[in-house]
Amino acid sequence: MAPNPDYQSIQTHGIRPTSAVWSEAHKTKLWEHFVQTFATVQSRFPAPLDRFDVEGKDKMEQAVMGFIDRRVPITLVLPSFPFKSPNTIDKVLGKLPDRAEELAMERLENFCAQVEEVYSPGCKMVIFSDGRVFNDLLGVDLCDLYAFEDELKAMVRDAGYTHIYFDSLDNYVKNVADPIPEILERFNLMHMDFNARIKTEPAIRNTYCSFCKFLERDLALQWAGMSRSAVKRNCGKIAKQMMHRNVGFSALVDDSYPDALRISIHQYNNAGPKFGIHLIPQESGKPRTPWHSVICEDLDGTPHTVDHKDVDTSKYELIYKRGRKWGYVERPGCTPEEIKQW
Incomplete structure (x- = not known):
């Protein structure tokens, strides 16, 4: 497959030429600054489940030093931001x-900017939307998916962010209307037996169970009135399809961004080559993503992530921005002037 021209432009954009020779000690300091900054967004399992310190850190250093040696922007690719949960009653606004x-965008931009404060060639975050991978399985129309993507880009542009880039599956297929078969065939992944893998591989089984849980909540409105057994059966069927497609999508991302540092919103043991991050505050011990959450903000600015159905409307007031429901802020002491600043 031909190199991704967008990736090549990311690698050269923002480079500041210099004739100075970087010593090994200086390059080590650049790496140390990067990994310390990454720790501010990284998700970690409790020890000893987390393998970053004993295994993953060396792999990350190898990837990052590849950028430092070439004096090009450190590029991270994050498959994420598909679309909002289809459950707009219980989960999202x-x-x-x-x-x-x-x-989430503010968090990613700030991370890249902090890296660039020390590493002058810069740091770039590529958001590779995975919405086209499974929107049909969740009943999300393409018009809603594209509207979500367009508005996300507009938010980044209006905020003046300069470190965030976007990519999508549509840029890599001939048949935009039905991209999945093309991707699976390209990487010889048309036939995979997930039934056997779920039974024999604990990591695959855990992913399957996680998918089933979130599908049950995301599609609760569509499945209202169905029996419990029918819901579980449908969850299992869709979860396996999602896992199969994700293998193909992951292969595409690796092929398109061969040198980029792979990060993920999913929890990993951080042994590499993928590393988990948090995009928004995490509470209640379960991973949270922006597209599955509502934000409630205290008077002191502390944000909380909850399901829409769990918002305490006696404490928090709904606010609007960009012509739509935006989030909740704590009521006492929140003047109309303060609300308008959102």
Whole structure:
């Protein structure tokens, strides 16, 4: 497959030529600054489950030093931001990005900017939307998916962010209307037996169970009135399809961004080559993503991530921004002037 021209432009954009020779000690300091900054967004399992310190850190250093040696922007690729949960009653405020995505974009931009404060060639974050991978399985229309993507890009542009780039599956297939078969065939992944892998591989089984749980909540409105056994059966069927497609999508991302540092919103043991991050505040011990959450913000600015159905409306007031429902802020002491600043 031909190199991704967008990736090549990311690698050269923002380079500041210099004739100075970087010593090994200086390059080591650049790496140390990067990994310390990455720790501010990284998700970690409790020891000894987490393998970053004993295994993953060396792999990350090898990837990052590849950029430092060439004096090009350190590039991270994050498959994420598909679309809002289809459950706009119990889980989210609507179909478009809101305060949750705003916080996530701010977090990613700040991370890259902090890296660039020390590493002058810079740091770039590529958001590779995975919405086309499974939108049909969740009943999400393409018009809603594209509206979500367009508004997310507009939010980044309006905020003046300069470190965030976007990519999508549509840029890599001939048949945009039905991209999955083309991707699976390209990487020889048409036939995979996930039934056997779920039974024999604990990591695959855990992923399958996690998918089933979130599908049950995401599709609760569509499956209202169905028996419990029918819901579980449908969850299992869709979860396996999602896992199969994700293998193909992951292969595409690796092929398109061969040198980039792979990060993920999913929890990993951080042994590498993928490393988990948090996009928004995490509470209740379970991973949270912006597209599955509503933000409630205290008077002191502390944000909380909850399901829409769990918002305490006696404490928090709904606010609007960009012409739509945006999030909640604590009521006492929140003047109309303060609300308008959102």
